[in-house]
Amino acid sequence: MNQRQIHKIFIANRGEIALRIISTAKKMGISTVLPVSVHEKDSLPAQNADEIYILKSTDLANTYLDPDFMVDLACYFEADAIHPGYGFLSENTIFAEKAEKAGLIWVGPSPGAIAQMGNKLKAREIAEKAGMSITKALTGNADDILKNHKSLNFPLLIKAAAGGGGKGMKIARNEEDLKNMLITAGREAKSYFGDETVFVEEYIENPRHIEVQVLGDQSGNTVHLFERECSIQRRYQKIIEEAPSPFTDEHLRSNLTEDALKLCKAIKYYNAGTVEFLVDDKGKHYFLEMNTRLQVEHPVTEAITNIDLVEQQIKIAMGLQLDFNQKDLKINGHAIEARLYAEDALSDFSPSPGDINFVRWPDSNRARTDTFFDKRTEIQPSFDPMLAKITSHSFDRASAITKLSKALDQTSVLGVTTNLPYLSEVLKTNAFKVGDTTTHFTIQHHNILKEAINPNGSEKTRLLWAAYLVWLTHFRQKSNSNIWKKLGHQRWSGHCTVRILDKEYELKKSGENTDESLSWEAEGIKMPQITDVIFSENHMAFRLTGNWYYLHWLYLENGELLLGIDGYTYRLTPGFQLSGDIKRHHQSEQIEQLVAPIPGKITSILAMPGDKVSRGTPLLILEAMKMENTINANSDGVLKNICINNGDQVKAGQLLVEFED
Numbered sequence: 001m002n003q004r005q006i007h008k009i010f011i012a013n014r015g016e017i018a019l020r021i022i023s024t025a026k027k028m029g030i031s032t033v034l035p036v037s038v039h040e041k042d043s044l045p046a047q048n049a050d051e052i053y054i055l056k057s058t059d060l061a062n063t064y065l066d067p068d069f070m071v072d073l074a075c076y077f078e079a080d081a082i083h084p085g086y087g088f089l090s091e092n093t094i095f096a097e098k099a100e101k102a103g104l105i106w107v108g109p110s111p112g113a114i115a116q117m118g119n120k121l122k123a124r125e126i127a128e129k130a131g132m133s134i135t136k137a138l139t140g141n142a143d144d145i146l147k148n149h150k151s152l153n154f155p156l157l158i159k160a161a162a163g164g165g166g167k168g169m170k171i172a173r174n175e176e177d178l179k180n181m182l183i184t185a186g187r188e189a190k191s192y193f194g195d196e197t198v199f200v201e202e203y204i205e206n207p208r209h210i211e212v213q214v215l216g217d218q219s220g221n222t223v224h225l226f227e228r229e230c231s232i233q234r235r236y237q238k239i240i241e242e243a244p245s246p247f248t249d250e251h252l253r254s255n256l257t258e259d260a261l262k263l264c265k266a267i268k269y270y271n272a273g274t275v276e277f278l279v280d281d282k283g284k285h286y287f288l289e290m291n292t293r294l295q296v297e298h299p300v301t302e303a304i305t306n307i308d309l310v311e312q313q314i315k316i317a318m319g320l321q322l323d324f325n326q327k328d329l330k331i332n333g334h335a336i337e338a339r340l341y342a343e344d345a346l347s348d349f350s351p352s353p354g355d356i357n358f359v360r361w362p363d364s365n366r367a368r369t370d371t372f373f374d375k376r377t378e379i380q381p382s383f384d385p386m387l388a389k390i391t392s393h394s395f396d397r398a399s400a401i402t403k404l405s406k407a408l409d410q411t412s413v414l415g416v417t418t419n420l421p422y423l424s425e426v427l428k429t430n431a432f433k434v435g436d437t438t439t440h441f442t443i444q445h446h447n448i449l450k451e452a453i454n455p456n457g458s459e460k461t462r463l464l465w466a467a468y469l470v471w472l473t474h475f476r477q478k479s480n481s482n483i484w485k486k487l488g489h490q491r492w493s494g495h496c497t498v499r500i501l502d503k504e505y506e507l508k509k510s511g512e513n514t515d516e517s518l519s520w521e522a523e524g525i526k527m528p529q530i531t532d533v534i535f536s537e538n539h540m541a542f543r544l545t546g547n548w549y550y551l552h553w554l555y556l557e558n559g560e561l562l563l564g565i566d567g568y569t570y571r572l573t574p575g576f577q578l579s580g581d582i583k584r585h586h587q588s589e590q591i592e593q594l595v596a597p598i599p600g601k602i603t604s605i606l607a608m609p610g611d612k613v614s615r616g617t618p619l620l621i622l623e624a625m626k627m628e629n630t631i632n633a634n635s636d637g638v639l640k641n642i643c644i645n646n647g648d649q650v651k652a653g654q655l656l657v658e659f660e661d
Contacts, residue, residue, distance in 0.1 A: 003319035006081045010074035013085030015372040018045040021083050024310040033077040043372050064088045067095040071102050081105035090293040091118050107317040109271045109292045116267050117290040120161050127287040130266045132259045134287050137201035142182040152202050160189030161197040169236045206440045207278040210245050212260035213301045216270040217316050223326045224257040225305050231437045234349045241297035242336040243304050246435030271316050303335035303393035334400040337391040338423045342379045345422035345449050351624045353381040358414040358554045367392045367407035381599040381624040412552040412564040420567030422449045465522045466530050466544050467551050467563050468498045474535040497575030594657040596650045600624030605646050611639045
């Protein structure tokens with residue numbers, strides 16, 4: 001195999017994976033080029049790349065998803081190689097072929113291997129021929145599938161033939177479901193992957209999702225780096241992964257890894273890849289798919305093997321042989337990764353783009369954080385909602401859980417709603433602690449967050465009151481008196497008001513108080529004393545009823561106070577701002593209008609002016625952060641006007657629909 005040196009890599013990606021590639025490239029003495037949107041020109045990846053190109057368009061189809069554009073940019077910057085990261089064009093055969101035809105080194109497997117595994121139907125055929133177990137399935141257009149589906153048993157899983165990452169997947173439990181979902185799945189598959197072909201397979205109830213990391217060089221040497229458990233998912237996308245799997249014993253591990261390597265040999269696979277399996281409660285495994293790229297969750301494998309997978313990818317692409325064999329690889333401890341998303345776990349994990357006003361990541365000694373920002377930033381609706389990956393590693397699973405829990409406690413993101421509090425609650429469940437983690441975990445434990453963050457609960461409300469009073473007392477002293485000028489020079493009597501979720505509360509300081517302790521009342525009722533107060537910029541800590549509380553705070557220019565508690569952002573309106581205009585993007589309270597709850601793109605209009613609708617009737621499909629979100633009628637009525645067109649980009653709060661009186 002001829003060897004070619006890489007001096008400069010063009011990274012055809014963005015976000016945390018771009019920074020991850022840059023980090024290893026620097027270590028190897030390789031320079032990097034990165035295309036960035038104008039919104040991300042000050043991001044960590046842009047700051048760390050040797051060269052950047054600011055994209056003139058925000059349209060993904062003309063930038064990150066355009067093979068010709070990416071290859072032309074790489075050649076313009078005289079790069080030797082292209083690293084596709086994951087997502088976007090990372091498993092696009094045409095992109096890989098164009099890169100190689102342009103004389104660039106493709107940091108990934110051969111275009112042929114990508115093509116074989118990229119189509120789920122072809123991949124299943126190859127896996128079956130290699131002796132692997134697969135589920136029964138059908139393919140074709142919607143009519144063909146409906147005619148022949150009786151050869152399969154419900155429930156059925158509908159998938160995009162050309163896709164991955166959970167996009168376009170649906171579960172049909174009866175014929176009516178199948179009819180409706182085939183149309184939607186086909187549309188999503190066309191939108192995400194440019195190919196509307198779908199197939200259906202028998203769905204295994206409550207399985208585990210276990211995958212095997214593989215590495216192969218261009219001389220035919222192939223190894224596995226053990227397995228990862230990826231069963232905790234929402235919308236068929238992973239949110240917590242760990243290595244090794246708590247379910248896998250030596251016998252199952254041997255079977256899984258043997259099958260994974262069989263598949264690699266069958267397609268002469270090289271570079272990094274992942275073979276995914278579904279495992280039922282009896283330990284029987286079925287081939288699911290192969291991802292011909294680096295996986296999002298690769299940090300857990302790196303932690304337990306001490307192998308830099310990006311470094312291996314680059315060396316293999318240069319034609320170098322693996323400098324270790326299977327016998328050299330051992331499992332070292334346990335690692336767990338939590339994916340932090342901009343999404344609302346209380347609203348079916350709906351995306352939550354917008355402004356992040358403050359961020360604090362955990363101590364690097366406690367956890368590894370893969371992210372693309374470390375200061376205030378805007379989360380764009382056109383990109384995936386993942387903000388960061390936080391990974392702990394320790395000598396066993398129990399201690400890895402403890403380390404990750406503490407790392408999440410240290411993490412604070414103020415502004416957009418994130419799944420941080422949900423991740424923390426997952427780690428506290430007995431089911432997770434004992435390793436009872438199947439793909440139905442989020443369904444079975446969907447209520448774990450409601451009580452934990454409910455601001456109407458007496459304990460949480462009291463904590464918010466106390467935190468507000470501490471902030472008000474100390475902020476008044478530490479500010480430049482700007483807000484107090486609005487109140488005139490009258491003396492503060494210790495009375496104050498605050499609004500939380502549109503409900504106003506009266507608070508009052510009482511008795512003797514110091515900087516470190518406060519006696520107070522709320523709604524005329526005497527409250528437990530606040531003691532041991534520590535207050536600094538964006539952080540406060542105090543004791544209440546004997547418990548320590550640690551919070552982050554940020555006062556916004558629009559007059560809102562953001563309080564971060566247990567990973568959740570609470571928005572408070574101080575009393576001196578109650579007469580002001582606090583602008584927020586909420587669903588319109590007027591039943592005559594419907595506004596966009598989040599920014600995004602209108603991909604389908606499901607109703608027409610003059611239609612009579614009921615509350616809950618689907619009216620529009622709004623795509624944001626690679627997810628389709630159905631906008632339903634918020635009341636019974638007759639549609640007067642559809643205020644947008646199909647394909648329009650809309651802002652949060654923008655008027656979508658008007659109803660007749």
